[in-house]
Amino acid sequence: MRAALVLHGPNLNLLGTREPGVYGRASLAEVDRLVQAQGKRRGLRVECRQSNVEGELINWLQGAAREGFDGVVFNPGAFTHYSIALRDAVAAITLPVVEVHLSNIHGREEFRQHSVIAAVARGQIAGFGAHSYVLALDALLALRDGRAPARVNSRRRRGV
């Protein structure tokens, strides 16, 4: 693992001012600096991108390996809860994808408690604010170093 792509979905460009009680006061640029600093400490190039457009996120996922990335940290925003197209894109690529959320979606409104992405991601980290991204980067490195199992997702193995 030499390079990781960090993808932020819709409305995350508003971080800092958007519902700070839920998402924190750090701006998107500050989150990106935090995760890039962690990448630097770990010898990893980290590139961060944000889009409000589903198709653009799909194109970035599809192109990530071709662009030289070895893993993806992905906060799909509200698409988490209903985008089958993004789920299919995550399932289609062979790169490890770690799903990330600033808030603990499992403790929020019922419609946020289900992720259509989770079953096809390598794993999910939620609830640690901007630090969720740092933890996700470490999860990618743990996979690379064999400190985390390659895949422990029995539902996916069963094709559910």
Ligand code: DQA
């Ligand atoms: C979010 C949680 C989603 O439910 C919400 O739509 C977001 C942000 C999070 O990071 O906590 O946009 O993905």
